Amino acid sequence: MNIAKHLEEDVRRYFQAGDYLPSESELAKRFNVNRHTVRRAIDELVFNGMIERQQGRGNMVVSQPFEYPLHAGAHFTDNLLEQGSLPTSRVIERGLTRANDKVAALFGVLPESSIIKLTTLRKIDGVPASVIDHYLSDVNWWPAVKHFEVGSLHHYLRDKLDVQLTRRSTRLRAVMPTKTDCRLLQLPSKTPVMAFKTTNVLKGTDRIVEFSSSHTRSDLVEIVLEH
Template sequence: MIDKSSPVPIYHQIEEQLKTQIEEGTLMSDSALPSEREYAETFQVSRMTVRQALNNLVNDGFLYRQKGRGTFVSKQKVEQKLLGLTSFTEDMVARGLSPSNKLITFEVFPASDRIAKQLQIPPTTPVYEIQRVRLADGIPMAIETSYLPASLIKGLTKEIINHSLYNYVENTLSLKIERATQQLEASIARESETKLLQIDKGAPILLISRTSFLKDGTPFEFVKSAYRADRYKFVHHMDR
């Protein structure tokens, strides 16, 4: 319950209790919360204090509101730890989620100067362009556009990329993936992204650019991704 003698503000104590219930699964995703009046009676505080706690949880993405219906628990974000180079499929499977793809484009075309620079190949060299919506348990998580040298990553088909590209590279082509360089920045969704990700116009997204290398230092993939900021978060552990 609430400790009114504590120096910690009462609304913050309520926030922390509700966060714990959400993280432990006591409050399930998309479940409706009790009303402000019910919480005020439970915690023996004012409705204004309850409202402040709920507003903060909405702003932090733990809760969402529907006009005329009430306040609900948001789906929890998928967490990716920036400790190693893994594929989207590997990340989702490791978290007990079912990964799937919706293919948007799959074609071979001459590399532009920018793509050629990232892959360290001459301009106009044939590259695959693969754009997919990546889903977890049927929910769109990211839009991913990959560029791969056609002469290096041979034999790609729509069926292959419907599963794990990294598995194909390592196990079928016997190429060793070693490292990648990655950039991450915040942005807002454009109209085309809102439709594919099923989010509101202007919703926050995470933009990621990554170049992946084989063991011999050869770049084999340049990928641009737009992740839903309300469903995904990145965690980086650092040692001093």
């Protein structure tokens, strides 16, 4: 039994920053092991920055970023629901626009071709987390997409249009936030954001149908690369 893993899952699901873990003796009884084994497991959580030992008080849960595993099948909504968090997303801007040279090249269309653009604001447990510009290649989707308001865009495309998308590539770098980022994400101007540029293809094909550019709070989300 991986006690550290069990404790980590408990902390993410049931504890808030400032809460204290049960005593080592209580945990030893729960897992049917000795206190030394429990202490080693807690040491792992201390090393990972999830727990802080408080002299004479116990083991305190500290504020921590939300994990976002990055792989082909990664979905913001599903990942955070699995962690016991409440992710939300709403559209703040939508419409048809013209593809610039870069986006046109990705989609395999002529520059200035008509495409769909949506801007969404994502929150985690009510806290603004990221602002995303989504570009969709197929204007035939617009009659359905123009009614998209809240939730997962990919789930909406799947349910309304029977379109399933898979991540093809992601580029990530750190940048300073724009004034719009600071306003929407409630972020100080000197706090960097993570800038993602992502391409998604129709499942089972190599056809790129979505390009997204997002700015995500670096103090709120931790990217996990799975190998």
